[in-house]
Amino acid sequence: MKTARSMVLVSADPESIRRGSEKIYSTFQEELSQLGLQDEISLSWLSDSGRHNALPMVVIYPEAVIYGPITPEDVPYIVEEHLNKGRIASSLVAPIHELSGRIAWLSSRKGTLPAEKRIVLERAGIINPEDVQDYILHNGYKALGKVLITMNPLDVLNEVDASGLKGRGGAGFPTGQKWRFVSKATSNKKYVICNADESEPGTFKDRLVLEGDPHSIIEAMAIAGYAVGADEGYIYIRGEYALAQERMRLAISQAQELGLLGDNIFNSGFNFNIHVHSGAGAYICGEETALIESIEGKRGEPRSRPPYPTTNGLWKKPTLVNNVETLANIPAIIRKGASWYRSIGTPKSPGTKVYTILGNVNATGLIEVQMGITLREVITIYAHGMKGNSTFKLAQTGGSSGSIIPASLQDTPMDFESFNKAGVALGSGALLICNEDTCIVDLCKVLVNFFKNESCGKCNPCRIGNDRAYQILSNIAEGVGTMQDMKDLESIEMYLYQMSNCGLGQTAGTPIKDTLSHFRAEVEAHIKLKICPTGVCRMSGHKVN
Amino acid sequence: MIVLDADISVKVHKAVQDAIQKYGASDDELIPILIHINHDLGYLPSQALEELSVIFKKPKSKIFSVASFYGMLSTTPVGRHVIRFCESAPCHVVGGRVVFQALIDVLKINPGETSKDGKWTLLTTSCLGICAVGPAFIVDDDIYGNVAPAQVQTILARYE
Numbered sequence: 001m002k003t004a005r006s007m008v009l010v011s012a013d014p015e016s017i018r019r020g021s022e023k024i025y026s027t028f029q030e031e032l033s034q035l036g037l038q039d040e041i042s043l044s045w046l047s048d049s050g051r052h053n054a055l056p057m058v059v060i061y062p063e064a065v066i067y068g069p070i071t072p073e074d075v076p077y078i079v080e081e082h083l084n085k086g087r088i089a090s091s092l093v094a095p096i097h098e099l100s101g102r103i104a105w106l107s108s109r110k111g112t113l114p115a116e117k118r119i120v121l122e123r124a125g126i127i128n129p130e131d132v133q134d135y136i137l138h139n140g141y142k143a144l145g146k147v148l149i150t151m152n153p154l155d156v157l158n159e160v161d162a163s164g165l166k167g168r169g170g171a172g173f174p175t176g177q178k179w180r181f182v183s184k185a186t187s188n189k190k191y192v193i194c195n196a197d198e199s200e201p202g203t204f205k206d207r208l209v210l211e212g213d214p215h216s217i218i219e220a221m222a223i224a225g226y227a228v229g230a231d232e233g234y235i236y237i238r239g240e241y242a243l244a245q246e247r248m249r250l251a252i253s254q255a256q257e258l259g260l261l262g263d264n265i266f267n268s269g270f271n272f273n274i275h276v277h278s279g280a281g282a283y284i285c286g287e288e289t290a291l292i293e294s295i296e297g298k299r300g301e302p303r304s305r306p307p308y309p310t311t312n313g314l315w316k317k318p319t320l321v322n323n324v325e326t327l328a329n330i331p332a333i334i335r336k337g338a339s340w341y342r343s344i345g346t347p348k349s350p351g352t353k354v355y356t357i358l359g360n361v362n363a364t365g366l367i368e369v370q371m372g373i374t375l376r377e378v379i380t381i382y383a384h385g386m387k388g389n390s391t392f393k394l395a396q397t398g399g400s401s402g403s404i405i406p407a408s409l410q411d412t413p414m415d416f417e418s419f420n421k422a423g424v425a426l427g428s429g430a431l432l433i434c435n436e437d438t439c440i441v442d443l444c445k446v447l448v449n450f451f452k453n454e455s456c457g458k459c460n461p462c463r464i465g466n467d468r469a470y471q472i473l474s475n476i477a478e479g480v481g482t483m484q485d486m487k488d489l490e491s492i493e494m495y496l497y498q499m500s501n502c503g504l505g506q507t508a509g510t511p512i513k514d515t516l517s518h519f520r521a522e523v524e525a526h527i528k529l530k531i532c533p534t535g536v537c538r539m540s541g542h543k544v545n
Numbered sequence: 546m547i548v549l550d551a552d553i554s555v556k557v558h559k560a561v562q563d564a565i566q567k568y569g570a571s572d573d574e575l576i577p578i579l580i581h582i583n584h585d586l587g588y589l590p591s592q593a594l595e596e597l598s599v600i601f602k603k604p605k606s607k608i609f610s611v612a613s614f615y616g617m618l619s620t621t622p623v624g625r626h627v628i629r630f631c632e633s634a635p636c637h638v639v640g641g642r643v644v645f646q647a648l649i650d651v652l653k654i655n656p657g658e659t660s661k662d663g664k665w666t667l668l669t670t671s672c673l674g675i676c677a678v679g680p681a682f683i684v685d686d687d688i689y690g691n692v693a694p695a696q697v698q699t700i701l702a703r704y705e
Contacts, residue, residue, distance in 0.1 A: 201633035201672035239617045281616030297575030299614040358635040364677040446637045
């Protein structure tokens with residue numbers, strides 16, 4: 001790769017593209033070539049940076065100055081001032097309160113904002129995701145080389161085991177153990193599947209990895225394939241992520257061209273190929289057996305377990321299914337070693353966690369920090385406080401596997417163990433932060449509505465239970481609830497947990513359970529006093545069903 | 546078999562053939578094929594499912610059961626433009642409700658309906674993965690984030 005004195009990165013996430021970043025890019029091209037600077041200054045795309053308050057944006061290195069939001073008309077000025085004359089065009093610099101997430105991490109080098117710890121998103125936002133050379137320059141495919149040349153599969157298993165990495169899909173199952181199960185299964189054919197059907201409400205961490213650093217997933221899947229004895233992989237990307245699918249397909253073809261995928265990789269005799277498989281809009285396909293059914297061209301209905309996918313997975317062959325974030329940790333663990341990984345995070349939950357911060361806060365977006373940070377720290381430091389100085393009421397940790405966390409628990413360290421002890425689930429890492437204007441009944445209704453729509457309908461407790469719970473909550477929100485309704489909700493929650501076939505149904509009752517245990521008084525106000533304390537619910541007095 | 550207009554029938558046949566050409570008729574490509582046809586035609590007409598059932602050597606009911614399962618596939622005709630509004634919690638708590646009401650007011654149709662002139666179909670969807678810019682919705686393939694109720698009219702005016 002050529003060296004350049006400056007590097008210009010134009011943001012290329014879907015939101016920026018919609019706001020005309022392609023025009024910005026082409027204007028840069030024109031302006032630079034007009035001044036004859038095209039050989040001195042490299043121009044490339046910047047993947048999703050995680051924060052979306054100042055889009056479209058342009059980052060210029062080595063000064064790490066961020067301009068945004070900008071229009072194509074601003075480009076000549078930036079080129080003239082910054083790139084030609086070497087002065088920072090301060091009028092266009094993104095205001096500090098709009099700089100956070102990935103950008104905060106950039107600025108943290110100058111000591112302006114607290115640092116994040118980036119492993120999973122180490123390269124996302126820095127490299128050009130459509131250029132394999134850029135990935136290789138940033139330590140890319142080093143881990144795969146190390147594994148294939150100096151390690152045998154057992155060494156890899158031991159290393160992953162020793163790192164203490166736990167699955168980041170929500171359940172937190174030890175990754176090394178899962179790999180070992182698949183490794184031990186005897187079969188002439190095994191598969192590795194990357195679960196990129198990221199549909200938990202409020203979660204888009206995997207999209208950033210796929211869009212910003214697609215080669216890291218290819219590298220990790222090949223390492224996993226080598227460790228467990230698989231030679232074929234699938235990446236199941238949800239249908240809504242068109243850009244991620246496109247970048248992944250491109251990355252795979254680049255890797256094939258360079259011999260990093262295909263037959264006899266690095267002359268080691270190891271073969272590995274990857275297919276991209278598109279989802280078609282079904283949350284349940286994030287459940288691993290439903291995902292496998294979907295790849296096989298069927299309805300995405302979860303299978304009964306056991307047998308587990310580790311022995312009877314895709315086409316009945318042993319299959320390893322890992323989440324994107326889990327896999328993205330692998331190359332770094334191999335490169336730097338398990339003990340390095342153990343030094344980050346808490347002893348029982350090593351490593352980092354990517355959180356998406358959403359809701360009534362000043363800065364929404366995505367951060368990657370060490371395991372064990374508290375909710376209060378996230379809100380005050382990374383989210384820049386509550387919007388309009390409102391009061392923090394609760395946080396919802398996202399989707400099926402998450403919980404509703406009341407303000408009283410905001411000092412609990414966010415790692416798998418502490419959360420388990422407090423009876424809350426970390427989930428996928430979405431942190432929906434709500435202020436005092438949020439009505440618990442209304443929120444619970446929205447969450448249950450999600451499960452009602454996304455239940456695959458295979459088993460009765462989930463299909464009927466969620467539907468009934470939604471009716472009851474709607475009635476409470478209309479002011480026609482009864483005290484019996486609360487008891488009914490409790491029993492629905494219990495049956496969902498005890499009798500559902502898969503994780504979706506088993507955890508679908510969590511919002512109901514948390515609502516009734518932490519916010520009982522507010523629900524009772526709706527029923528007994530016919531008042532919605534926040535004024536959100538309609539309380540029309542009409543029964544919905 | 547439902548007999549369609551000859552032109553439409555040719556179009557459907559072509560869409561099916563194109564998809565098979567692109568992906569090949571193996572089981573693991575059934576869903577990508579359905580997505581492709583749905584994208585081409587706006588929905589999956591009965592004729593397309595019938596042709597696929599012959600190609601895949603599966604009963605039509607099996608193909609239909611797959612087609613009707615997934616949210617991005619439709620087995621009934623839709624309007625020229627399809628709006629998918631995110632109704633998940635992150636968009637809801639930052640003002641999704643009022644934006645959705647604005648959509649209903651402007652379009653004068655209820656969720657799940659198609660307007661009489663066949664221009665719009667309004668659907669709700671689960672999380673689209675662009676939560677940091679909520680409230681969000683999609684019109685066809687275009688994403689709109691940080692939408693305020695007042696912007697709805699302007700956004701919709703862009704579509705013919």
